[in-house]
Amino acid sequence: MRRVLTLLRGESGAGRMVPRTGAAATLTLGASAAMGFLAMFALALTFASGRLADRWSDGLAGTATVRIEAPRAQVEPQMRAALTVLRQTPGVAEVRALSAEERAALVAPWFGEDVPVADLPLPILIAVTEAVPGYDAEGLRLRLAAEAPGAVLDDHARWRGPLVAAARRLRLLGWLSMGIIALSSAAIVTLAANAALAANARVIEVLRLNGARDDYVARAFVRRFTLRAFIGAAGGTALGAMAIALLPSADAAGGFLTGLGFRGAGWLWPLLIPPVAGAVAFAATRAAAMRQLRAVS
Amino acid sequence: MRRVLTLLRGESGAGRMVPRTGAAATLTLGASAAMGFLAMFALALTFASGRLADRWSDGLAGTATVRIEAPRAQVEPQMRAALTVLRQTPGVAEVRALSAEERAALVAPWFGEDVPVADLPLPILIAVTEAVPGYDAEGLRLRLAAEAPGAVLDDHARWRGPLVAAARRLRLLGWLSMGIIALSSAAIVTLAANAALAANARVIEVLRLNGARDDYVARAFVRRFTLRAFIGAAGGTALGAMAIALLPSADAAGGFLTGLGFRGAGWLWPLLIPPVAGAVAFAATRAAAMRQLRAVS
Amino acid sequence: MIELQDVSYAYGGEAVLRGMDLTLAPGSFHFLTGPSGSGKTTFLRLLARQLVPTGGTLRIFGDDAAAMDRDAVAGVRRRIGVVHQDLAFLDHLSVAENVALPLTVAGRSDPEAVRELLAWTGLGSRARALPPQLSGGERQRMALARAVVMSPDVVLADEPTGNVDWEMSMRLMTLLVELNRMGKTVLIATHDLGLIRAMKGRASARTLRIRDGAPELAGAGL
Amino acid sequence: MIELQDVSYAYGGEAVLRGMDLTLAPGSFHFLTGPSGSGKTTFLRLLARQLVPTGGTLRIFGDDAAAMDRDAVAGVRRRIGVVHQDLAFLDHLSVAENVALPLTVAGRSDPEAVRELLAWTGLGSRARALPPQLSGGERQRMALARAVVMSPDVVLADEPTGNVDWEMSMRLMTLLVELNRMGKTVLIATHDLGLIRAMKGRASARTLRIRDGAPELAGAGL
Numbered sequence A, B: 001m002r003r004v005l006t007l008l009r010g011e012s013g014a015g016r017m018v019p020r021t022g023a024a025a026t027l028t029l030g031a032s033a034a035m036g037f038l039a040m041f042a043l044a045l046t047f048a049s050g051r052l053a054d055r056w057s058d059g060l061a062g063t064a065t066v067r068i069e070a071p072r073a074q075v076e077p078q079m080r081a082a083l084t085v086l087r088q089t090p091g092v093a094e095v096r097a098l099s100a101e102e103r104a105a106l107v108a109p110w111f112g113e114d115v116p117v118a119d120l121p122l123p124i125l126i127a128v129t130e131a132v133p134g135y136d137a138e139g140l141r142l143r144l145a146a147e148a149p150g151a152v153l154d155d156h157a158r159w160r161g162p163l164v165a166a167a168r169r170l171r172l173l174g175w176l177s178m179g180i181i182a183l184s185s186a187a188i189v190t191l192a193a194n195a196a197l198a199a200n201a202r203v204i205e206v207l208r209l210n211g212a213r214d215d216y217v218a219r220a221f222v223r224r225f226t227l228r229a230f231i232g233a234a235g236g237t238a239l240g241a242m243a244i245a246l247l248p249s250a251d252a253a254g255g256f257l258t259g260l261g262f263r264g265a266g267w268l269w270p271l272l273i274p275p276v277a278g279a280v281a282f283a284a285t286r287a288a289a290m291r292q293l294r295a296v297s
Numbered sequence C, D: 001m002i003e004l005q006d007v008s009y010a011y012g013g014e015a016v017l018r019g020m021d022l023t024l025a026p027g028s029f030h031f032l033t034g035p036s037g038s039g040k041t042t043f044l045r046l047l048a049r050q051l052v053p054t055g056g057t058l059r060i061f062g063d064d065a066a067a068m069d070r071d072a073v074a075g076v077r078r079r080i081g082v083v084h085q086d087l088a089f090l091d092h093l094s095v096a097e098n099v100a101l102p103l104t105v106a107g108r109s110d111p112e113a114v115r116e117l118l119a120w121t122g123l124g125s126r127a128r129a130l131p132p133q134l135s136g137g138e139r140q141r142m143a144l145a146r147a148v149v150m151s152p153d154v155v156l157a158d159e160p161t162g163n164v165d166w167e168m169s170m171r172l173m174t175l176l177v178e179l180n181r182m183g184k185t186v187l188i189a190t191h192d193l194g195l196i197r198a199m200k201g202r203a204s205a206r207t208l209r210i211r212d213g214a215p216e217l218a219g220a221g222l
């Protein structure tokens, strides 16, 4: 850390020793910018898939139904018992017995719109909305079995299973692509630093032959190239952020699948990209400079 | 095209003029490799999201139900009429009237497992499996209305809408990331070509001063660097393919969301990455070589 | 062969060379001298079409230097061998390959000539070394060998003996005198008046001295 | 000051220099001569600790050259000014900044010395130019100015006058003689026997000639 600080304070003298322009400089800037841009998109993608996964599992996990299967005489007391149990269960946000119309709507796809509700022996259904954090499904089942033996809790696990798996997998893909882009970025920035240092091999030799200490030479290069990588990555990230902000908003179009983009504090994450690029460039340039120096007596 | 062929045939003489090793060579190889690797993953991601989108929309679009809502006496003849219409409809793969047990299973979530099927006025349901390409839903509705007025076609559009929108958006994200990675790759390879050519500015000057024609110089560099980009990208793509092949198979885990990976002929797509990288390097190197040449008399 | 009519050259600011009227006849042998910074290298760069006159008309082998296209320039360079003062080589190629470079880029090959020139300049045993592994004088000899390997119509040498000892200087000069006897045009830029005096007897050399930005024939006093 | 005991050096194969026993006393003035490729530059590189002897013991300012760490080497180089035969400069810095380079890397600054040296070497008007915009001789003068700007204890000059005219050579030599009078040690590698003869009268210079891979004192005949 102290080394980084010394570096950023820098020495105006040593800085002058490194050429300001040229293909090596452009390369470092450009590679960092492209990588910042890519990382920005990867980050957005990761967040989007994460949000999507959350929405799928949360949206489905949040609702459950309790069905009362009991002889006609016991339906009413068991429903009341079940409601009491549910209202006392921590993690349950809302409990509501469905009206006859609501129950009819549920079966409509199978019986048609004008199903004769009254004629059907439709069971009593109670909609349960889960709070965050949710309830303990097993514990709830046990209590219901004890106090309202005809009450069956259906937490839609059957439907949820595959969707939750899909959401997890999507989130995994997001993080995977983020990791791969981060690795490739580090590789590219390292290669760029190496090429830039190699292009400056003559400068390093001349400095050394004129009595410069290794530290002086390394610091001059490390400072210049770390700054370049930082600035390049910041530019690329800003460009990426602009591009993402300009994409048509997702909620307007679909609502189900969230679009790219960050919400609220999520916009703070991209701020990490430039320092990380700078840190990679710092390490890569220092290693490359030391390697070049070792080639000169 | 002819230019590319001349290029690949190449001149052993001119090829020798370009240094074989050094940071410029490593950079071109490495940048192309990283980009091939990234592009491979982007391609896999695009395919995966495309497949996922297909599965969502197809899987849901592939099934429909026809419900017969008619006075008790007409149910039987209308069912037969509907079956006939359905069997004659192009684009319908399979038609099957559901048994009483199957119909009971459909409503089980709402009524419980041991629903008294016989007692329920469960309507007749016909499962329709769509072929590829599918049928014309509007035309089918009209024909059913004419020949079996009690038959109601439910193609689940209500449930499908948001999922199809989500699938489209996911596919879009896939292509978007593919495009962004392609653009960044082109930018990086171009920058690498520029840096490599700049590192060889002296070589170009010496060649020119010793009587070499522009074409000779450009061809030597273009050939060497195009090959390097091609080989680098091929290596990166191969690495990416290996990594993807080694990822745990998706079908085993979820089944709903497909994993990264290519199916059958899909594996041919990555074969495009190295030639595209080579083409980008070709254009970039030629432009850079010409620019360098213009700086020398 | 090479004609200058009121040629001038300026690197941006004031002209370094100006009002040059001169003809290098085929088969002539000239020394070019003048203090450091007087424009000797600039003059040679004009003749080799590395620089284009900023004023006047320069004709190289009959063609106007200002009107040549880039392939014509390459063609001219195959007929003019140059020993550059800064001796630019391809550091990844061997000494022999560097000497053969003008042949190679012209699509030709003449291993015999390369071998003989390396032997004459005392580089026979260093043929496989890389240029950075040579001493300063060895590099200068290599540059001369490369300049004459195509047996060009004109040889321009910029301080070709600044880093070699007297005996080797004489040996290199002999090579240029031989070429001149074969009808080649030779021009040697040097500040070494001793060298010029020593050669006076061996070749019908004339000496140009840059004065007030233009080379003029030096008197017999030199 | 600089002592060699049975020092040898080989670039991989056969030794270029061997069996060297020699002491460069403080305040001495030496010329080093020998044919091209005999090892003059190699010898200077050993003294400047650019190369480490492959045999024998070399002591620079009392320290064993083979045992120095890299910072000690940088320290030695601040006390030894070198005119390299290949004149390496930083092409993105001005002539004045290049001359000031040894001061800058040592964290010092002496604009007065830089100005005076540029004037003496005739580069006053070119102080803001970049090195590639100089003539060959101008670059050589710049290298000499840089070598002496720190007023180092030892000055090693490798063919410092190969590209400059006689008058300028004398002017540059005067600079080195002045430094020697101030007690600095001076060693000049050159193949130019004329230069050595001309200086014999002006400084108590001794001449080393490389023979059989080792510099030995040349007789008065030179």
Ligand SMILES: Nc1ncnc2c1ncn2[C@@H]1O[C@H](COP(=O)(O)OP(=O)(O)OP(=O)(O)O)[C@@H](O)[C@H]1O
Residues within 6 Å of the ligand: C126, C132, C133, C134, C135, C136, C137, C138, C163, C164, D011, D016, D034, D035, D036, D037, D038, D039, D040, D041, D042, D043, D085, D191
């Ligand atoms: N880096 C190197 N690798 C291998 N051989 C080298 C290297 N540098 C020099 N040599 C060889 O060592 C010998 C001595 O070289 P050196 O440069 O010391 O000669 P010199 O006396 O300075 O010659 P000159 O007067 O031509 O400059 C030469 O034969 C040269 O080819």
Ligand SMILES: Nc1ncnc2c1ncn2[C@@H]1O[C@H](COP(=O)(O)OP(=O)(O)OP(=O)(O)O)[C@@H](O)[C@H]1O
Residues within 6 Å of the ligand: C011, C016, C034, C035, C036, C037, C038, C039, C040, C041, C042, C043, C085, C191, D126, D132, D133, D134, D135, D136, D137, D138, D163, D164
């Ligand atoms: N690229 C350039 N840009 C600006 N000025 C230049 C450039 N090249 C040379 N000059 C200047 O032009 C003048 C003549 O340079 P030139 O190299 O022709 O001299 P020269 O006679 O060859 O000298 P020397 O004997 O030192 O080699 C010098 O003052 C030099 O500084």
Ligand SMILES: [Mg+2]
Residues within 6 Å of the ligand: C040, C041, C042, C085, C158, D135, D136, D137
């Ligand atoms: Mg010159």
Ligand SMILES: [Mg+2]
Residues within 6 Å of the ligand: C135, C136, C137, D040, D041, D042, D085, D158
């Ligand atoms: Mg030497």
